[in-house]
Amino acid sequence: MGEDAPVAKRDGLASVAGRDGLAIVAGRGELPRLLAEECVRRGRAYRVVVFEGVELPWLTGHPSIAASFEKPGRLFAALHAAGLAAVTFAGGLVRPSIRPLRFDLKMLCLAPRLLRGIRSGDDATLRLVAAIFEAEGFRIEAAQEILPELPATPGVHSRAMPSEADRADAGRAAAIVAAMGQVDVGQGAVVAGGICIGLESIQGTDAMLAFVAATDRAVRPKAKGVLFKGPKPSQDRRMDFPAIGPGTFENAAKAGLAGVVVEAGGVMILDHAATVAAADAHGLFLWAREP
Structure with missing residues (x-):
C-alpha cells in the first residue's frame, strides 16, 4: 500500500459506513469516548480519527483511522472511502510541530493558509479547520448535538452552596473570561475576593489550577475563590x-477553591454523576450560572 493511501483500522465492529457516518477527531479527555459509545448505542457508523502522538487508552474495540497532520489528503480520502458524511471534534489536541518534508499534495495547497491560522488564537484556527473540512464535503456536527444532555443546566448541582462572596467572585471571573474571549485567549479564570489569581491560556484549565495551587498563600486573598469556565463570546461551539x-x-x-462555576448551557459536564460526587466529596460547590 502506498504512503498516501487511506489507512483504516477495524477492531471487530461492523465496518460498513452509512450515509450518516461520523468521523470523531479525538483528542485528550473523556468526550471522544462518550461520542464513540453513543454511536455504538445508536447503531451509527463511525470512525475514531487518531492523529500521531495522541494516546487513547479506550480505543480498543472501536474502528479507527490513523492520521497525520502533514497528510490531510490521505485523511480526507480515508473518510470518503469509509462513507462518512459528518465530522465532530472532541477532546484536547496539542498544536503540532509541522514537518514540511512530509507534506502531501493537499497539504502543500493548504499550508500557507493553515500555517497563518495556527499562529492565531484557538478559535480562529478551529474556524479555519472547519472551513477546510466543509470544503471537502463534510458536515461539521457539534458534540452537544450528539449528546444534548451534556451542557450544564442552570442551578446549583452540588450539596455545597455558593456564598454571596462566591457569587460576586463568579461575576468578576465571568467578566474576565468574556474580556479574554475578545482576543481569543482562554475560557477560564480564578478569582478570590475580587482578585484574579489565575487565567487560562493555551496550557489549559488543569495547568491554571496547578499554578493557583502553587501560588504562595501569603500573596493570595483570604477568600478561597472560585473557578469560572465559559465559552468565548464569538466561539464556534461546533468545534x-x-x-x-x-x-x-x-x-x-x-x-x-470554594467551588466551580460554569456558564449554564455553555459548558459540558462530562459524567454528571461522577462530577457531582467529586464536588460533594471535596465539599465544593458546582454552580451553573445563567449567562
Whole structure:
C-alpha cells in the first residue's frame, strides 16, 4: 500500500459506513469516548480519527483511522472511502510541530493558509479547520448535538452552596473570561475576593489550577475563590465546547477553591454523576450560572 493511501483500522465492529457516518477527531479527555459509545448505542457508523502522538487508552474495540497532520489528503480520502458524511471534534489536541518534508499534495495547497491560522488564537484556527473540512464535503456536527444532555443546566448541582462572596467572585471571573474571549485567549479564570489569581491560556484549565495551587498563600486573598469556565463570546461551539469533569474538582480542591462555576448551557459536564460526587466529596460547590 502506498504512503498516501487511506489507512483504516477495524477492531471487530461492523465496518460498513452509512450515509450518516461520523468521523470523531479525538483528542485528550473523556468526550471522544462518550461520542464513540453513543454511536455504538445508536447503531451509527463511525470512525475514531487518531492523529500521531495522541494516546487513547479506550480505543480498543472501536474502528479507527490513523492520521497525520502533514497528510490531510490521505485523511480526507480515508473518510470518503469509509462513507462518512459528518465530522465532530472532541477532546484536547496539542498544536503540532509541522514537518514540511512530509507534506502531501493537499497539504502543500493548504499550508500557507493553515500555517497563518495556527499562529492565531484557538478559535480562529478551529474556524479555519472547519472551513477546510466543509470544503471537502463534510458536515461539521457539534458534540452537544450528539449528546444534548451534556451542557450544564442552570442551578446549583452540588450539596455545597455558593456564598454571596462566591457569587460576586463568579461575576468578576465571568467578566474576565468574556474580556479574554475578545482576543481569543482562554475560557477560564480564578478569582478570590475580587482578585484574579489565575487565567487560562493555551496550557489549559488543569495547568491554571496547578499554578493557583502553587501560588504562595501569603500573596493570595483570604477568600478561597472560585473557578469560572465559559465559552468565548464569538466561539464556534461546533468545534470547541468547554467541558469539566471529576478531575476538575480534584484540581480545584488542590488549589484550595470554594467551588466551580460554569456558564449554564455553555459548558459540558462530562459524567454528571461522577462530577457531582467529586464536588460533594471535596465539599465544593458546582454552580451553573445563567449567562
